[in-house]
Amino acid sequence: MKNLFLLAVLCLLMGKLHAQSPARFTLQGRAVDTSAAPLASSTVMLLSPRDSSLVNFGRTDEKGAFSFKNLKAGNYILKISFVGYMPYNQLVKPTGEALVDLGALKLKPITRELMEVVVRTAKAPLTIKGDTIEYNASSFKVPPGSTVEDLLRKLPGVQVDQDGNIRAQGQEVKKVTVDGKNFFGNDPKLATKNLQADAIQKVQVYNDKTEQAKLTGVEDGKKEKTVNLELKEEFKKGGFGKLTAGAGPASNGISPRADAKGNYNKFDAKRQFSVIGLGNNTNQQGLSWNDYQDFRGSNSFNWNDNADFGFSSGGRFIFFGGDEDNESLSIPVDGRAGRGFSNNVAGGANYNYDTKKTKLSTSYYYSQTRLQLDAERNRRNFLEDGSFRTAETSGQTNFNANHRVSLRYEKAIDSLNTIIFINNSRLGNGNAGLFRLQEQFRVNGTSGPELLSTRNRTNNRTIAATFGSANTLLYRLKFKKKGRSFAASATYQINTSDGTLNLDATNEFFQATSVNEQLRRIRQDQETTSLRSEYKASLLFIEPFAKKFFWESFYNFSLRYDEVDRNVLDVADVGNSRNDSLSRYYRNNYIYNRLGSSVRYSYKGLNLAVGLAGQQFTIDGRFAVDQTSSAFRFIRRTFTTVVPNVSLNYDMKNNRYVYGGYDLNVRIPSSRDLQPFPNNANPLFITEGNPNLLPELQHGVNMGFSYFNPGNFTNFFANLYGNYYVNQIVYSQLVDRQTLVTRSFPENLTGGRTIGSYLDYGFPLKKTKATLRLNTQLNFGRNLTNIDSVRNETYNQSYNIGTRLDLTPVEWLTFYGNANVGISQTRYSINTGQNQTIITNNFGGDLNLKLPAGIYLTSALNYRVYKNERFGFDQRVPLLNVSAYHILGKAKKAEVRLSAVDLLNRNLNVSQYAGQNFVSEERVQTLARYFLLSFTYNMRGVQAKMRRENF
Structure with missing residues (x-):
């Protein structure tokens, strides 16, 4: 490690020593048009005559002046570009003087006759147009066989960390497109890690509009940093791809290693087709964020949230807390790369069709992972008069397989009417086995001796199957009056889950004087079936009034149905019997209405919106130990909340950007948190719901400032945020002082x-x-x-x-x-x-x-x-x-x-x-x-x- 950093310092010192050499000079000049008027913010570059590689760059000031200081003696190509003008090129040779002043350099306006000349001479390492930077990929040398990720590392102003995350101009890149089209959804890494660098002609970095701004045509001031990869023409005429296969000997007592992966692409002006695949036992899962959620068995990331209008936020208008685990079977499953020992297979296909009136983007992706996790864990829980420590060793084997399909179809009926259909679906199955040994030690005071209190041996197995699908239809109408627009959406979502947990646990209590005998040996089969379906609709109308003001009104509706049937059987040598204290059945109907309006001021980059909405949430639920029970209990409650919202986005001159705002988020208690039934999948940590929970209110404020100087690629980003919780849903605990069994339950606390x-x-x-x-x-x-x-x-x-x-x-x-x-x-x-x-x-x-x-x-x-x-x-x-x-x-x-x-x-x-x-x-x-x-x-x-x- 030290040698690497010493090498880096040495490189810097060498640069400083060269800077002190007397054979240096300053080059300056002015970019003007044919009438001698200055061309401010022109892009100025110095290139090497040998290979046209970029040596230095900058932008002209308000007077069109530029200056490059401390240049090493040698020949350079000076290149100046400005939108609407023919690029200026000049060979610069040192004169031996410390200052070389080129004076006024005239750029000619582009005419039709000069267009062909411009096309031949416009090639430059980079071009700066406002907040958009375009890199000529061939000017940044990478080794043969490199990926796009390697190319991005070479570009000024772009950084890629060891995990492949991208930052450009100081901001996180959230989307990578290929010729302006989605590539396997919105996961940037699938493009940067699978496409070859030598297929790329240009890399464009720019601020893209949010989905709601695109839908309505009204600027909301919010931007998403985007990278677009423009392919070379020769790669649009035939297929291209990459195949890799590798193997290695066994080491450390494990089996031999093997790794294979490949991709194939066929692109043209209208169509894109790609296939990718991998298989290995080297822990290279290639997981995107969606894959990671699939691996966990989550259903919460199949939302088509771009159809939920309101406050130009682009986010979900309703949030159900705790549903991300979807009635978890309580075996810890972790899909993060680099943990344990995994065998992985994945593959998929992506197809895009794009014309002026029709746009289709669809993909299919399959992934499976078999993961072996052997872990040691230590946890110390603090009580008022002492603490206790839980020492755990565990071994688990997890298998998870998922099919994911995505589709987006957009059709322009005419210049004013557009329809969009979006589908995201997933089908998954998996199984897991867990052996766990836990020992709990009681500690009196802060540093007293440890006394063994409880020992738990658990041997669990699960089998689960899940299905989720979200389908959205969007309609957009632009009126002839500029700024007036209407949008409507309808969404249907369904998530199902069927699973079985075979629980076998033995508990020994060394310090307890009296113990419920049912805690000593637990053998159960727990079967859980859940269905969640939801119908949603949204309306949005925008009306311009005065000259710089917009009135935005929206309505959201949601009808959700939850049904969960959890059947717990106590396993015995002579037969199984139903455990009514752990079994449960519930059905919940959730009805949600929100009506809101805001006034937006938009002028010369300043975007200020102030709005207010009223929302009402009603839950109508029933639960019992069994669906045939005659003793159902009911939950019928209505919550009404007034939600204010303030947002400020100011796109200042010279790539300065200020934003801020206040909002109130409402988190609705999840179905599981409302049910007063215990879950004993971990016999030493039992969870139970609370039917008296209130919605959680989160008051949030945030403000920030960003700055990017395209002349020298300096960037600065600052953000300040704060949250305050009212009726926050927290998980309190009761600890049995004899057995150290912990019971956890949700309740509301403010502060x-x-x-x-x-x-x-x-x-x-x-x-x-x-x-x-x-x-x-x-x-x-x-x-x-x-x-x-x-x-x-x-x-x-x-x-x-x-x-x-x-x-x-x-x-x-x-x-x-x-x-x-x-x-x-x-x-x-x-x-x-x-x-x-x-x-x-x-x-x-x-x-x-x-x-x-x-x-x-x-x-x-x-x-x-x-x-x-x-x-x-x-x-x-x-x-x-x-x-x-x-x-x-x-x-x-x-x-x-x-x-x-x-x-x-x-x-x-x-x-x-x-x-x-x-x-x-x-x-x-x-x-x-x-x-x-x-x-x-x-x-x-x-x-x-x-x-x-x-x-």
């Missing part, structure tokens, strides 16, 4: 709050050569809960400081280094002796070298530190990956690579967390050192004809 800020500052140390990014995040929170009917206030303070250094000093060397230091302090009101400080540090670096004979070397080091001195926790995990590869053949289509993963053989997945009244730590055994020899073949120009029809 929780959070406040935080985030700062990010990035700037070039040397343009096109070195960029430094600094960021810090502060967060202060107050969380409330009741422990044994005593109010506990937990105060959290977290401080995170990070830095990132990108070095591309020469074509044959790149280095990307990062460091993040996190400190979290937690204080408890009921047991101040357990106050603690958690430290989580992460240091990393990626080094890429081009060696003689066409050999490339890549290495990545990640060093993680986890510390909690209060409980003597200190874990350090260094991970070193190294690979060397060689490009084969004259066409450079093939690659052979030797990779060493976790060369130091130290891989271990570690996490630590401090919560309401507890602190926990976890160690998961994870795939460690292995070697892989792989072969890659790049397909280019494959002739693959796609049947064409006349439309």
Whole structure:
């Protein structure tokens, strides 16, 4: 690690030494039109005559002037571009003088006769048009066989971290498109990790409008940072793709490693077709966010929220708390990459059809993972007069498979009327097995001796199948009067889940004087069937009045039906019997209405909206131990809330942006939280619902400022936010002092709050050569809960400081280094002796070298530190990956690579967390050192004809 950072510092020092050389000069001039009027904000670039690579860049000031200081003696190509004018090119040779003044440089307006000349001369490394930056991919050299992700790392103003997350102009990139079309939905990584860099002609970074702004045609001031990949023409004429296969010997007592993946693409002006696939036992799951949710068995991410109008927020107008687990079967399933030992298979296809009147985007994706997790966990729970520690070792095997289908169809009936249909569906199945040993130790006071109190052995198995589908029809009408528009939507959603949990648990109680014998041995079959369906409708009307004002009115309706049948059978040697205390059946009808209106002022980048809505939520539910029961209990309640909303978005001149606002979010209690039935899947931690819950109100304020200088690629981002909770839904606990069995139940408490800020500052140390990014995040929170009917206030303070250094000093060397230091302090009101400080540090670096004979070397080091001195926790995990590869053949289509993963053989997945009244730590055994020899073949120009029809 030290050697990598020393190399980075050496590169900077070399740059400084060169800067002190006397053979340097300053180049300046002015960009003007044919009438000598200055052309402000023109893009000015210095290129190398040898290969047209970018040496330096900038923008002219208000007088059209530019200046490049401290230039190394040598020849340069000066290139100036301005919208509507023919690019200016000039060869600059040093004169030996310290200052070379080119004077006024005239750009000619583009005429029809000059258009052909412009097309031939317009090629430039980058073009700046307002807040849009367009990069010429061929001007940024990457090794043959590189992916788009490698290309993005080379672009000034763009950063890609070790996990593949993208930031551009200081902001997170949320969408990557190919020729303006979606690629496997909105997951950026599926495009950047699967498309080849040599297929890309241009990379465009810009601020896209929100879906609601596109739908209505009225600016709401909100922007989404987007990257568009424009393909080269030759890659639109034939198919292209990439195939990789690798294998390695067994190590550390595990079976041999194997990895295979590939993709194929066929694009043209109207159509895009892509297929991707992978299979491995190297923990490379290739999971997107949706895949991760699928792996957890969640149904909460199949919402078509863009159809829920209101306050131009683009978010859900109704939020049901706790439904993300969808009647969880309570076996911990984790789909995060890099944990445990996994075998993975995934594949899918993406198809787009795009004409002026018809747009179709659809994809299918299948993924399956078999995951083995062996973990050690420690958790300390704090009570008013002491604490207890739970030590756990567990082993589990999970299998999960999911089919996902997405479709979006848009049809322009005419210039005023448009219809859109959206479908997102998923079909999943899985099974899991868990063996867990838990031992609980009682601790008196803050540092007394530990006494073994309880021992639990659990052997569970589950089988589950899920289906979810969301279907939305949107209608948009634009009136002839500019700004007047109407939109309507109708949505039907359905989620089903069927699962069986076979629970076998044995409990031993060493300190208890009297114990319910039913707690000593639990053998049960728990069958759960759930159905959730929802009908939603929304209306939106926008009317301009005066010259700069818009009146926006909306109506939302939702009818939701929930039905859950949970049947618990006690298993005995002579037969099974129904357990009425754990079984439950319930049906809930939820009716939601919201009517709101806001006034929006929009003029010259300033967007201010003030609105008010009234919403009413009614629940009509019934529950009992069995659906044939004659003793149903009922929940009939109505909640009415007035919801204000204020939003400010100001797009100032010179790429400065200010935003802020206030809103009130209403969280409705989930079906599970309302049912007063216990769940004993973990016999030492039993959960139960509360039918008296009220909706949670979250008052939120936020404000921020961002700045980006396209002349020198300096960016600054600042954000401040705060939340205050009324009737917050928290999970209180009652601990049996004899058995240490914990019962958790939801209730409402008022007074929780959070406040935080985030700062990010990035700037070039040397343009096109070195960029430094600094960021810090502060967060202060107050969380409330009741422990044994005593109010506990937990105060959290977290401080995170990070830095990132990108070095591309020469074509044959790149280095990307990062460091993040996190400190979290937690204080408890009921047991101040357990106050603690958690430290989580992460240091990393990626080094890429081009060696003689066409050999490339890549290495990545990640060093993680986890510390909690209060409980003597200190874990350090260094991970070193190294690979060397060689490009084969004259066409450079093939690659052979030797990779060493976790060369130091130290891989271990570690996490630590401090919560309401507890602190926990976890160690998961994870795939460690292995070697892989792989072969890659790049397909280019494959002739693959796609049947064409006349439309």
